Amino acid sequence: MIKKAVDYIGNPENSGKLRRFFYITLIVIVLLDIGEHLFHTEHPVDLPQGEHASANLSHKGHAADEEFIGEEIWGFWSVYGFIGCIIMIIVCKGVGHAWLMKKENYYD
Amino acid sequence: MTNLWINPAFLFILGSFLIPILKGRVKHTFLLLVPAVAFLDVVLMSQGTYGAVQFLGMDLIFGKVDRLSLVFAHVFTLMAFIGVLYSLHVKDDGQHVAAYLYMGSSLGAIFAGDYVTLFLFWEIMAFSSVFLIWYRRTQKAVNAGFRYLLVHIVGGLFLFAGILLRHGEVGSFAFGAISPEGVTLATYLIMIGFCLNAAVPPIHAWLPDAYPEATVTGTIFLSVFTTKVALYALIRAFAGFEILAIIGPIMAVYGVCYAVIENDARRILAYHMVSQLGYMVCGVGMGTEMAINGAIAHAYAYIIYKGLLFMGTGAVLEMTGKSKLNELGGLYKYMPITLLFTVTGGISISGFPLTSGFIGKSMTVEAAESYKIFIFLMLMIASIGTFLSVGLKLPYYIWFNKDSGIKPKEAPLNMKLAMGIAAFICYFLGVYPKFLFDMLPYPVHWEPYTISHFAEVMQLLLFTGLGFLLLLKKLTPEPTLNLDVDWFYRKGSKVFMWVANKPIAIYEEYLGEIYNKWFTNFTLRFSNFLWRIFDVKIIDGIVNDIAGFWKDLGGVARLSQTGLVRNYAFFMLLGGILFITYYLFK
Numbered sequence: 001m002i003k004k005a006v007d008y009i010g011n012p013e014n015s016g017k018l019r020r021f022f023y024i025t026l027i028v029i030v031l032l033d034i035g036e037h038l039f040h041t042e043h044p045v046d047l048p049q050g051e052h053a054s055a056n057l058s059h060k061g062h063a064a065d066e067e068f069i070g071e072e073i074w075g076f077w078s079v080y081g082f083i084g085c086i087i088m089i090i091v092c093k094g095v096g097h098a099w100l101m102k103k104e105n106y107y108d
Numbered sequence: 109m110t111n112l113w114i115n116p117a118f119l120f121i122l123g124s125f126l127i128p129i130l131k132g133r134v135k136h137t138f139l140l141l142v143p144a145v146a147f148l149d150v151v152l153m154s155q156g157t158y159g160a161v162q163f164l165g166m167d168l169i170f171g172k173v174d175r176l177s178l179v180f181a182h183v184f185t186l187m188a189f190i191g192v193l194y195s196l197h198v199k200d201d202g203q204h205v206a207a208y209l210y211m212g213s214s215l216g217a218i219f220a221g222d223y224v225t226l227f228l229f230w231e232i233m234a235f236s237s238v239f240l241i242w243y244r245r246t247q248k249a250v251n252a253g254f255r256y257l258l259v260h261i262v263g264g265l266f267l268f269a270g271i272l273l274r275h276g277e278v279g280s281f282a283f284g285a286i287s288p289e290g291v292t293l294a295t296y297l298i299m300i301g302f303c304l305n306a307a308v309p310p311i312h313a314w315l316p317d318a319y320p321e322a323t324v325t326g327t328i329f330l331s332v333f334t335t336k337v338a339l340y341a342l343i344r345a346f347a348g349f350e351i352l353a354i355i356g357p358i359m360a361v362y363g364v365c366y367a368v369i370e371n372d373a374r375r376i377l378a379y380h381m382v383s384q385l386g387y388m389v390c391g392v393g394m395g396t397e398m399a400i401n402g403a404i405a406h407a408y409a410y411i412i413y414k415g416l417l418f419m420g421t422g423a424v425l426e427m428t429g430k431s432k433l434n435e436l437g438g439l440y441k442y443m444p445i446t447l448l449f450t451v452t453g454g455i456s457i458s459g460f461p462l463t464s465g466f467i468g469k470s471m472t473v474e475a476a477e478s479y480k481i482f483i484f485l486m487l488m489i490a491s492i493g494t495f496l497s498v499g500l501k502l503p504y505y506i507w508f509n510k511d512s513g514i515k516p517k518e519a520p521l522n523m524k525l526a527m528g529i530a531a532f533i534c535y536f537l538g539v540y541p542k543f544l545f546d547m548l549p550y551p552v553h554w555e556p557y558t559i560s561h562f563a564e565v566m567q568l569l570l571f572t573g574l575g576f577l578l579l580l581k582k583l584t585p586e587p588t589l590n591l592d593v594d595w596f597y598r599k600g601s602k603v604f605m606w607v608a609n610k611p612i613a614i615y616e617e618y619l620g621e622i623y624n625k626w627f628t629n630f631t632l633r634f635s636n637f638l639w640r641i642f643d644v645k646i647i648d649g650i651v652n653d654i655a656g657f658w659k660d661l662g663g664v665a666r667l668s669q670t671g672l673v674r675n676y677a678f679f680m681l682l683g684g685i686l687f688i689t690y691y692l693f694k
Contacts, residue, residue, distance in 0.1 A: 002444050002445055002448055003444045006440050006444035006447055006448070007440070007441065007444070009440070010438075010440035010441065010507070010508055019577075022570075022573070022574075022577075025570060026570055026571065026574060029563065029566045029567055029570055030567065032559070032562075032563050032566075033563040033564075033567055036559045036560050036563050068477055068481055068484065071560075071564075075567065076567075077488075077563075077564045077565075077567035077568045077571075078567040078568075078570075078571045079571075080488065080492075080568065080571075081492055081567060081568040081569065081570070081571035081572045081575070082571040082572070082574055082575050084488070084489050084492040084572070084575075085492050085496055085571070085572040085574075085575030085576065085579075086575045086578075086579060088364075088365070088368060088489070088492060088493055088496065089368065089496070089575065089576075089579045089582055089583060090579075090582070091365075092365045092366075092368040092369050093368070093369060093582055093583070095365075096369040096588075096590065099591070100369070100590045100591045100592075101369065101586065101588035101589070101590055101591075102588060102589050102590070102591060103588065103589065104587055104588060104589050105589075106589045106591075107589070107598050107599075
């Protein structure tokens with residue numbers, strides 16, 4: 001079963017389908033975040049031991065008025081993740097090519 | 109001593125002596141039995157102080173058992189079992205012995221209640237672990253092993269100096285929390301000693317230099333113990349030191365940046381260790397209950413999933429002989445199970461929901477949010493890099509991308525089992541975090557499974573995935589070597605060699621003389637003595653086995669028969685003499 005699933009994912013013919021599925025997931029997760037902001041569910045969701053969460057602390061473990069401003073913006077972490085990833089790849093590879101990357105036998 | 113306490117360290121250390129004698133199934137059973145017994149020992153252990161010994165007027169405590177040492181011992185013995193299972197097929201007895209001594213001394217350090225005991229085990233760790241590198245038997249491994257040893261000896265000297273100075277100041281060797289107020293030189297020396305083993309930049313380069321050169325199975329052990337013992341020591345002594353809270357996030361980002369450009373799969377993971385340790389060091393520095401809990405929960409989860417990742421890439425190295433991403437690719441048809449386990453490690457380390465990263469790493473990150481926002485944002489950047497380099501790049505270029513034409517078999521059964529257990533624990537902790545939370549030193553007032561936490565993590569990770577997808581071409585692994593601060597001692601060693609060749613050569617003769625006279629003589633007499641006992645009392649077959657083992661070990665040890673190691677031994681001896689003299693005449 002594992003082999004079948006892995007073969008399906010690895011098969012180049014299915015890459016289009018997988019990509020579409022991935023994009024839909026992205027949309028769903030952003031919608032979830034927007035919904036969370038609109039309805040502002042501070043309560044723990046119904047998952048194991050959800051009920052035990054401390055009553056006088058918010059889910060972050062500190063008072064709500066200290067919240068980071070980014071937490072208030074819809075889809076903030078989507079943008080942060082995307083831009084962060086792009087910048088990281090470009091900067092690291094850039095610095096690498098300009099300076100850090102040497103031939104493999106550099107120290108020999 | 110009120111009730112019976114068995115130090116799990118001694119189970120491993122004594123057990124290591126039996127390994128060369130045993131054979132076949134008995135040996136396999138024994139190898140697995142010792143960590144299993146040690147694990148039970150830790151689970152059943154109750155808190156308290158045990159094993160207090162008076163030595164030269166010093167109070168040595170071998171068993172300081174509290175919630176902090178217990179949780180580390182718990183995961184150490186658990187991972188010891190998994191690691192031994194993974195390496196069960198290894199024929200080299202020496203590797204098993206080295207691993208056992210290494211694991212034993214790590215546990216010894218965890219339970220040490222004073223600096224002398226801690227230092228003793230600290231040094232055994234360095235000297236036993238280097239064999240896990242040397243046993244790879246390549247010239248690269250030998251050289252890397254020497255650098256590893258050299259760096260750790262220097263770190264050990266810092267620690268040693270700090271311990272002595274501290275004793276002069278406070279008059280005791282007790283190992284406990286140091287107050288962030290009124291720090292002295294001694295405090296910093298000890299901190300440097302710990303930080304070196306925790307791979308804190310700029311004294312981190314030994315880790316990505318040496319770990320990827322170790323044997324396939326040796327790396328699993330290496331990835332667990334040295335750095336986590338150092339983390340434990342930092343938590344014990346330096347909780348609340350703000351400097352660590354600032355270095356931590358720098359480490360976290362530094363490590364992932366190298367992981368993004370690195371080509372060797374195991375070196376990616378090694379660099380990534382620096383990054384993950386950054387989270388934990390940051391947690392120690394913040395010092396709040398939640399942050400300390402977070403650092404420990406992260407360390408617990410991390411030991412398992414980093415072990416799993418090294419096991420996955422190790423299996424690929426074992427089956428294909430390759431670990432460089434540019435030489436691999438398209439393995440999904442041949443090693444699907446290893447892929448599944450490695451990806452489990454990858455998503456756990458990235459902190460996906462239902463995995464241990466979601467409940468471990470996140471706690472430190474959340475603690476950082478209420479501490480300082482820029483630290484929090486840096487840790488988030490490191491999370492992006494984590495998923496990018498370990499969750500996506502590593503599996504993609506090994507198992508997918510182009511077909512490299514390699515057609516390996518799936519990993520052997522014991523490797524798959526070990527990976528399976530580790531993968532199971534990753535999910536188990538993610539689904540049932542209470543198991544881990546109940547072991548932490550402070551009560552946990554934090555609920556990982558909230559919609560906002562879920563949405564935050566998923567957005568961050570999935571949009572990182574989008575960035576990866578779009579810039580896939582830019583990320584293509586390149587067969588290069590990346591400069592790091594080890595440049596200073598790798599290129600700088602040329603200068604050192606000149607000094608070593610000219611002025612020191614004069615002393616070298618003198619040192620050699622001492623070595624021959626004392627050390628060699630002693631070894632000869634000792635082995636002579638052993639030979640007599642064994643010859644008289646134990647049947648010949650066993651003697652032959654032992655001889656074979658020592659011959660093997662000798663082959664590896666021969667690598668160390670250069671002037672350098674003799675010099676280290678000399679300095680260690682000198683240090684020991686100074687140390688004892690100080691106590692006799694102070």
